[in-house]
Amino acid sequence: MSPDDYCAAKVKASGSSFAASFRFLDPPRRQAINALYAFCREVDDVVDECSDPAIAQAKLAWWRDELGKLEDPRRKPEHPVTQALAAARERFDLPVEQLEEIIDGMQMDLDLSRYADFAQLQLYCHRAAGVVGLLAAEIFGYTDRRTLKYAHTLGLALQLTNIIRDVGEDARRNRIYLPQDELARFGVAERDILNSRHSPEFAALMAFQAQRAREHYERAFAQLPTADRKAQRAGLVMAAIYRTLLDEIERDGFLVLDRRTSLPPARKAWLALKTWLRG
Secondary structure, eight states: OOHHHHHHHHHHHHTOTHHHHHTTSOHHHHHHHHHHHHHHHHHHHHHHHOSSHHHHHHHHHHHHHHHHGGGOTTSOOOSHHHHHHHHHHHHHOOOHHHHHHHHHHHHHHHHOSOOSSHHHHHHHHIIIIIHHHHHHHHHHOOSSTHHHHHHHHHHHHHHHHHHHHTHHHHHTTTOOOSOHHHHHHHTOOHHHHHTTOOOHHHHHHHHHHHHHHHHHHHHHHHHSOGGGTTTTHHHHHHHHHHHHHHHHHHHTTSOOSSOOOOOOHHHHHHHHHHHHHHO
16 A cells, blocks of 8 residues: 555545545645645544553654654655655645644643643644644645635634534543633533533533634634635635534534534535535
8 A cells, every 4th residue: 555545545534524625636735635634643543542641652752753754864754644744745845843743732632631721722723733724725725825824723713613522522531622711711610521411501611612613714714815715725625514513513502522413424525515616
């Protein structure tokens, strides 16, 4: 299996909504975004699947070393994902330091299971998703550097949506990404989240989180220059799918503690096609 095939298989196996936005890209861009997504999945899986923090630390250190090989002509990447990233970096000039920031986000997952306030959470979102948006923008292409602001803000919006969707799943890993000061403001006890106790207070807290995510989407759209809208359609497809997911979660009353809301593949495909054709 070639590095590109490995990454494509990783994307397909994930069942992620992101895959729907990749299918319309030309082959070089699709291969590059597959490599980026596969890298994100690999390092995220280190944190999610390693029960021993020491092993997870060692694996993240290994991935950092792999990224170092992208800038050292004397060394060759070993992993198929890093090999695919090497080709993507050569074609689209992807900054290695931004790839390293994604690992910094995963390191935060090892170091922190609670976030005191939104400022602290925002740093995590920047590392875990904002820089992914910046890298994706390089792959999709742009002519106006203001597009990078859009891409970063959109990455934050997508991550905030993920946090809302995954509250219960994260709690079962003893992680709470909702800011602690906001839990206190809405009268939601940490134990209620950990024990999957839905309440009117929790629904109000989640409505507040959803409004913040929507504000990020609107800010991102306002930051996207018209000249780059067509090039950035894949990101707009992601936004359409995730905003619809957010609407569904809210329509269900934010019942995210004991279930994970998702959109049927056919609906995601329809949203992707409609958004892509709209241009």
